[in-house]
Each structure stands twice: as structure tokens, then as C-alpha cells.
Amino acid sequence: MLIKRQPNVSDHPLVSEITPREIFESRRTFVKQLALGSIAGAGLLEMASREAFAQSAGAQKLAAARNAAYVAADKVTPYKDITTYNNYYEFGTDKADPAKTAGTLKTRPWSVAIEGEVKKPMTLDLDTLMKIAPLEERIYRLRCVEGWSMVIPWIGYSFSELIKKVEPTANAKYVQFVTLADSRQMPGLSDPVLQWPYTEGLRMDEANHPLALLTFGLYGEVLPNQNGAPVRIVLPWKYGFKSAKSIVKIRFLKEQPKTAWNSYAANEYGFYSNVNPAVDHPRWSQASERRIGEDGFFTKKRPTLLFNGYNEVAPLYAGMDLKKYF
Numbered sequence: 663m664l665i666k667r668q669p670n671v672s673d674h675p676l677v678s679e680i681t682p683r684e685i686f687e688s689r690r691t692f693v694k695q696l697a698l699g700s701i702a703g704a705g706l707l708e709m710a711s712r713e714a715f716a717q718s719a720g721a722q723k724l725a726a727a728r729n730a731a732y733v734a735a736d737k738v739t740p741y742k743d744i745t746t747y748n749n750y751y752e753f754g755t756d757k758a759d760p761a762k763t764a765g766t767l768k769t770r771p772w773s774v775a776i777e778g779e780v781k782k783p784m785t786l787d788l789d790t791l792m793k794i795a796p797l798e799e800r801i802y803r804l805r806c807v808e809g810w811s812m813v814i815p816w817i818g819y820s821f822s823e824l825i826k827k828v829e830p831t832a833n834a835k836y837v838q839f840v841t842l843a844d845s846r847q848m849p850g851l852s853d854p855v856l857q858w859p860y861t862e863g864l865r866m867d868e869a870n871h872p873l874a875l876l877t878f879g880l881y882g883e884v885l886p887n888q889n890g891a892p893v894r895i896v897l898p899w900k901y902g903f904k905s906a907k908s909i910v911k912i913r914f915l916k917e918q919p920k921t922a923w924n925s926y927a928a929n930e931y932g933f934y935s936n937v938n939p940a941v942d943h944p945r946w947s948q949a950s951e952r953r954i955g956e957d958g959f960f961t962k963k964r965p966t967l968l969f970n971g972y973n974e975v976a977p978l979y980a981g982m983d984l985k986k987y988f
């Protein structure tokens with residue numbers, strides 16, 4: 663759905679269902695200023711409206727039509743939790759670190775190189791990449807391997823759209839995502855906790871599944887830096903660490919690639935890492951999870967679902983022993 667700001671700036675059904683309080687408040691101030699005549703003129707109206715949103719959440723708006731086929735029934739996690747409780751080790755290992763330190767990430771200009779087993783290797787700048795397919799809003803559950811989950815209104819398009827464009831060769835069996843590693847922008851790189859750059863990978867059929875979302879925004883705005891700006895992948899049926907942030911290179915490969923967490927501890931983090939309550943992490947159970955934003959002392963944990971509840975991916979793993987291929 664395209665966002666209409668005129669004639670009625672407050673008529674904004676897509677975001678109104680989900681935007682945090684601050685945005686509504688800034689919008690109210692804006693409408694008031696409008697009524698008082700301190701903002702005038704049609705061009706200015708457009709600009710001022712944009713600014714009111716940008717200032718409220720520190721981010722630029724990003725219009726997208728909600729795709730009803732991909733809307734989790736769960737209550738959406740508050741914007742504040744999604745943007746202040748993060749794993750992004752390039753910006754520190756504490757959950758609060760990325761929101762504090764990721765301001766140094768320079769997200770423009772940005773380009774993504776696509777190489778390896780493709781007929782059409784290419785390097786796309788961000789604006790071109792964002793226009794490969796129409797942007798959609800999808801509300802996905804995200805389950806971290808640590809035992810917590812969130813529900814996030816992402817904006818992006820199916821990664822399969824990009825795959826089509828680069829025309830993989832018959833040799834392409836896997837996809838690798840390589841993310842930015844620049845110590846001038848990322849204070850966490852001084853900590854050798856993982857091998858930088860952070861990389862992740864998928865089998866081709868997984869990468870082609872329509873649920874795999876090439877993601878540019880959340881909550882009606884471009885991705886905040888701490889959530890992996892300007893472009894990341896989101897794989898809702900897999901543990902969160904598979905969803906690599908701030909991607910700079912996508913490689914199509916013959917062989918299964920090494921991945922950051924698997925290289926760190928192969929017995930704890932498998933290549934597949936599908937959400938699976940029946941396969942415990944060696945150091946903790948994966949049977950249940952805590953929903954961020956809902957926790958209190960007496961809040962019951964939720965049972966974790968196979969594939970995080972995304973049963974449509976089950977055929978990808980037919981005949982595979984998921985205890986072995988965890």
C-alpha cells in the first residue's frame with residue numbers, strides 16, 4: 663500500500679496499527695503545527711511530514727504494502743525492544759551495545775556484490791537493489807538460539823526475486839552471505855569472539871523459499887543500524903543468527919560454505935539451525951522461549967515450535983534426520 667500524506671496526513675492505516683507512541687505524538691504535533699499555519703504549502707507539507715516521522719524514530723520512512731499471506735497472528739513486539747535488545751557483535755556483545763554504538767555505521771553509499779556460480783554477476787547499489795521487486799511488509803516471528811523471541815514487522819521482498827535476476831548456474835548449490843567488517847565503523851571487531859566478517863549460508867532451495875526475506879526496513883522505516891542496515895536477510899524458521907545483517911556480498915557456491923557460528927562451535931551451532939524444540943543446545947533446552955516485551959517474573963514461557971511454526975518449509979527437509987542436520 664502506498665502511503666498517502668495528502669489531503670489527510672493522519673490517514674495512514676498501515677503504520678497506524680503498529681507505530682510506537684512517539685510517532686503518533688510527533689504526528690499530532692505536526693498536525694497541530696499545520697493547523698496553526700506554521701507549516702504551509704504543498705511541497706513543504708510533504709517535506710515536513712517526512713521530517714516529523716524521521717525525527718520521531720531517527721529514521722526515514724519506507725512505504726510497503728502489507729502481504730497478508732505473511733502476517734504472524736502474534737502481537738507485534740514494541741519498537742523499543744526490537745531496536746534496543748540486539749545481537750550485532752560487530753557493535754559489542756551486550757544486548758544494549760548495538761543501539762548505543764551502531765551510529766558509526768555508514769549505510770550510504772552501499773553496494774552488494776553478487777558473484778560465484780551465476781550467469782550474471784553484478785554489483786548493485788542500494789537503490790537499485792531495493793527496486794528489484796516491490797517492497798512488502800511481513801510480520802515474522804524471530805527466535806534467537808538464546809531462548810527468546812520477538813515479532814517484527816519487516817519490510818523487504820523474497821530473496822528468490824534477486825536469485826532469479828542473477829541466474830545461478832547448474833553448479834550453484836549454496837548461497838553465502840558476507841557482511842561488512844570495517845574496524846573504523848565497528849568497535850566490536852577488536853574482539854575476536856567470531857571470525858570476521860560474519861558470514862552465513864543456505865542451501866539453494868532454502869534460499870529460494872518465499873519466506874526468505876531480503877530486508878530493508880522495519881516498522882514502516884528503513885532498518886535502524888543496530889538491526890542490520892541497510893540490507894540483511896531474515897529467515898523466520900531458523901535461529902536468529904542465520905539472519906545476517908549489513909550484507910555486502912552474496913556468493914553462489916558449489917560447496918557448503920563455512921559460517922560464523924558454526925566455525926565458532928560446530929557442536930553447538932549447526933549449518934541448518936532450524937528452530938527445533940526437540941534438539942537442545944548442548945548447554946540449554948530449546949523447548950521453550952521467552953517473548954521479549956512480555957516478560958515479567960510470573961510470565962510463562964511459550965513452547966517453541968518446530969521451524970518456529972513455519973510448517974510450510976517442512977518439505978525442504980523431507981527425509982533428513984534433523985537431529986543429525988541440526
Ligand SMILES: Nc1nc2c(c(=O)[nH]1)N[C@H]1C(S)=C(S)[C@@H](COP(=O)(O)O)O[C@H]1N2
Pocket residue numbers: 744747748749750751752804805806807841860888889890901902903904905906907908
Ligand atoms: N552481521 C551480524 N549479523 C547478525 C548477528 C551479528 O552479530 N552480526 N547476530 C545474529 C543474531 S544472534 C540474531 S538473534 C539476529 C538479531 O537480529 P535483530 O537484532 O534485528 O533482532 O541477528 C543476527 N545477525
Ligand SMILES: [Mo]
Pocket residue numbers: 749805806807808901902903
Ligand atoms: Mo541470536
